[in-house]
Amino acid sequence: MRYAMAIDTRKCVGCSDCVVACQIENKVPEGFCRDWVVEATSGTYPKLELEIRSERCNQCGNAPCVRCCPTGSSHYAEGGIVLVDPDKCIGCGACIASCPYDARYVHPEGYVDKCTFCIQRVRKGQQPACVEVCPTKCMYFGDLDDPNSEVAIKLKERKHKTLIPEAGTDPHLYFLI
Ligand code: SF4
Ligand code: SF4
Ligand code: SF4
Numbered sequence: 147m148r149y150a151m152a153i154d155t156r157k158c159v160g161c162s163d164c165v166v167a168c169q170i171e172n173k174v175p176e177g178f179c180r181d182w183v184v185e186a187t188s189g190t191y192p193k194l195e196l197e198i199r200s201e202r203c204n205q206c207g208n209a210p211c212v213r214c215c216p217t218g219s220s221h222y223a224e225g226g227i228v229l230v231d232p233d234k235c236i237g238c239g240a241c242i243a244s245c246p247y248d249a250r251y252v253h254p255e256g257y258v259d260k261c262t263f264c265i266q267r268v269r270k271g272q273q274p275a276c277v278e279v280c281p282t283k284c285m286y287f288g289d290l291d292d293p294n295s296e297v298a299i300k301l302k303e304r305k306h307k308t309l310i311p312e313a314g315t316d317p318h319l320y321f322l323i
Contacts, residue, residue, distance in 0.1 A: 148207075148290040149225035149263055150318040151277070152300045153200055157284035160185060160198040164276035164285070168202075171264060171275035178251045180261040181276055199321055200276065200285070202261035203228065203249035204309065207316030211241035211250065219258075225289065226318060227265055232257035246313040263287070290318070 181202035219234035235257035242250045250260040264274035277285040288295030308317040
């Protein structure tokens with residue numbers, strides 16, 4: 147089992163409902179976020195293109211944050227989801243420095259926090275909160291090893307990319323382009 151998420155950049159409207167849903171579901175403290183929306187422009191005037199992306203931890207298959215954690219707090223859970231065990235975290239910040247995606251923050255209670263693909267919901271057979279609330283239904287989540295999962299089907303049908311592939315982190319967050 148390999149959990150993955152694909153986000154359709156052609157359908158995302160940048161409404162940030164995914165950010166708000168995450169903050170409520172995961173009790174993210176005010177001023178911090180586990181997911182965020184990026185508006186990236188490319189090209190030169192008058193031929194400019196705008197890409198809107200909802201970003202979060204890439205749940206990397208080759209995660210530097212797991213490799214560098216001195217206490218084993220950052221670890222792999224089922225389906226390759228990268229988690230932080232708050233009880234083992236000493237707040238050294240090594241994982242924050244190692245993440246090419248700037249996906250982690252220090253929780254005011256002293257441990258490091260980030261997106262978990264809402265593992266508490268996934269374990270109950272539910273979708274991550276962001277996927278559930280997205281008004282344009284542009285996010286797809288599931289098991290990449292299941293060829294019938296929505297995410298596997300979308301990745302087969304559509305051109306897609308990952309962010310900073312040159313970092314060699316094997317991201318499990320895909321963007322349909
Ligand atoms: Fe994009 Fe959906 Fe997030 Fe809105 S809720 S910003 S449409 S991914
Ligand atoms: Fe770790 Fe960053 Fe990859 Fe998430 S995106 S698994 S925090 S290296
Ligand atoms: Fe591990 Fe916590 Fe240090 Fe990050 S801050 S590397 S999770 S002990």
